[in-house]
Amino acid sequence: MTIDQLIGFLSQPRQICITTHTRPDGDAIGSSAALALLLRDMGHKAHLLLPNKAPAIFDFLPCYADVLCYDQQPDACLEALAQAELIFILDLNDYKRLEGLTLPIAQHTAPKILIDHHLDPQIEPNWAWCNPHISSTAELVYQFMGLIGRHPYLTPPIATCIYTGIATDTGRFKYNTQANTLAVVSELLRCGLDMQHVNGQIFDRQTESQLRLQGFCLYERMTILPQYQAAYIALSTDDLTRFNFEDGDLEGVVNMPLSIDGINVSVLLAERDGKIRLSFRSKGNLAINHIAQRYFAGGGHANAAGGTSYASLPDTIAQMAAALARLYEK
Numbered sequence: 001m002t003i004d005q006l007i008g009f010l011s012q013p014r015q016i017c018i019t020t021h022t023r024p025d026g027d028a029i030g031s032s033a034a035l036a037l038l039l040r041d042m043g044h045k046a047h048l049l050l051p052n053k054a055p056a057i058f059d060f061l062p063c064y065a066d067v068l069c070y071d072q073q074p075d076a077c078l079e080a081l082a083q084a085e086l087i088f089i090l091d092l093n094d095y096k097r098l099e100g101l102t103l104p105i106a107q108h109t110a111p112k113i114l115i116d117h118h119l120d121p122q123i124e125p126n127w128a129w130c131n132p133h134i135s136s137t138a139e140l141v142y143q144f145m146g147l148i149g150r151h152p153y154l155t156p157p158i159a160t161c162i163y164t165g166i167a168t169d170t171g172r173f174k175y176n177t178q179a180n181t182l183a184v185v186s187e188l189l190r191c192g193l194d195m196q197h198v199n200g201q202i203f204d205r206q207t208e209s210q211l212r213l214q215g216f217c218l219y220e221r222m223t224i225l226p227q228y229q230a231a232y233i234a235l236s237t238d239d240l241t242r243f244n245f246e247d248g249d250l251e252g253v254v255n256m257p258l259s260i261d262g263i264n265v266s267v268l269l270a271e272r273d274g275k276i277r278l279s280f281r282s283k284g285n286l287a288i289n290h291i292a293q294r295y296f297a298g299g300g301h302a303n304a305a306g307g308t309s310y311a312s313l314p315d316t317i318a319q320m321a322a323a324l325a326r327l328y329e330k
């Protein structure tokens, strides 16, 4: 499929499904919601299908309420897919990250469009708009709007969704932020984005237990490994239960140790549902995605990656420390 064929396909009302990765973050839900609004404004029927729910802090986003979650409404998701003439896959480089939606989408016969900024896409779509050098999938959705001639129709709700993806995936413009990123934000502001309001919605709506969990992480559960310029935070299921943990409560915690001078790698280990989820972050040229990929069946970006371990928490910590040692082997 070429872009002109895609534009032609979108020139009459279509049934479209949009999906994104499990445990959706601000970019996943922001970029998907932006695209859903854009397609609905064009007269299409656009369903947003998620493997599972996005954190409640994103409930201010348009579309949040009409998302279909496969873990809660599998029949409604399959019904929408049965009608789908086109499927958009966003912020995702591997079908596995669709969890329960993996097979229904991978095996679907409708043309698939991939919009993503992860390295090494494992998906072969009919058309793709992918670039690992772009801040966020939301910024790519903004570019896609331009490709199909929709920039003049950038509404404040679409701007809100795109901004949410960019602001969260750049850690409030701390990283992955280039001239084009800020040029897009400038355009969003011109089109009616209320940036101060949206920042408040995204960043200043934590719960008390969430903030106390962060304090606990730093005071009781952070270990510094000076020999590797690294720090890790390890949380057991009991720790999470004590702070009434909900999805999204640890958002951003993995980045906190990186604010220590001399710490260039940070790892968050959280034990949930019988497995350990690992998040890796690093500064500068130190890439950690190969560690996530090689030792913890995961992957991601050079400076932000994730993986999983089925070993115990102490064993996983030991494996992680051994993997960090190899970072510095020449």
Ligand SMILES: [Mn+2]
Pocket: 027, 028, 091, 117, 136, 137, 169
């Ligand atoms: Mn992203």
